[in-house]
Amino acid sequence: MLATHTLFYGFAAIGAKQVAMMVIGLVLIALAIRKQYEPMLLLPIGFGAILANIPASAAVGPQGFLTVLYNFGIEHELFPILIFIGVGAMIDFSPLLSQPVTLFFGAAAQLGIFMAMLLAVLANYIVPGVFDLREAAAIGIIGAADGPTSIYVGRIFAPKYLAPITVAAYSYMALVPIIQPPVIRLLTSRRERCIRMQPVAGLKISRRSRILFPIIVTIVSGLVSPEGTALIGSLMFGNLIRECGVLERLSNSAQNELANLVTLVLGITIGATMRADSFLTKETALILGIGLLAFVFDTAGGVLAAKFANLFLRTKINPMIGACGISAFPMSARVIQKMALEEDDQNFILMPAVGANVAGQIGSIIAGAMLLRMLS
């Protein structure tokens, strides 16, 4: 009798909510494998969700390895910082340095952060007392389209909503090829989408510039908003390792081993925070809905900024470039290049698109840092 009870304890203890969470985990795994949507993240997140929802799971108990990883990597914010060192080592800022005007799209496309924050506050009219201002800011940061920044700000402002915020940020980043094109088509004419962009003639980015850029950006950003120094500093440190030209081994390690290892444990740790009791709530539904709108507003903000700039420019910019100001690097640039080729098979706008994309990476960190500064 005792043996039977022991053997079937898990089956007796599991509830409908745990089963639902396991199904969500399976859906994430299926999206990762079948659709290849951000598989490096969605697969570990999905598996983490399954592990966390097995009744009395030793993986997430007080001594569970996922709890240890959470305390080490998320509670102390090490994972987003380490990821950024890897991302910094992967980013080539040359497209941005050769077309600095794309910086403005990196700023405009942060519109979604602030619109989502506003929507989260307005949600209090529907569900009274649902989110306070700091939680609204953490939800807004989904619009940064940048996982590490979302985790960093979410952990400080809304630790209890960290799981839905992170899942929304990474899932919508994976869905950029589905979210962005309809918004861009709605806001631009075919003629605008066919605008060709010429590379800047004769401009060669010096090695000296590429080395000085990450150093100066870190100092300026740090002085403006010290709260964001860890994020921007780690990104720029990774980039300096890449650009200095004397640390090739470290640069390769940051781009490959470090980024891969941290991504591996980050995903499964985030997945393990998707516990049925805290995830299947009306707050999660609101966060997922507002997060989606944040990506829509980001795209619209970037495109409209480019259209506005065209009113004053002699050489017109393809307004689709503006949409790349969303951080989701390099997914967004790829999507925009594909859209450009669909309209005109000789229209190559990848370089300015990448420029706006890396500008968005910087812009999203600055936006997160400003919110931390103002609301901490």
Add this chain to the structure above:
Amino acid sequence: MTTPEMLRECLQTATVAFGSVFLVLGAFFVLINLLNKLKDPVSEEENGRKL
């Protein structure tokens, strides 16, 4: 804090933060234009070739 108060503070924070993003990236725009004027030092070998 009541919802209207929160809304007011949210609008204020969002406006200042969004404006700051433009200002900081605007500063980087100026910085990049200055950096683009920098040239790499000419190596001795290249210098010799020019001479």
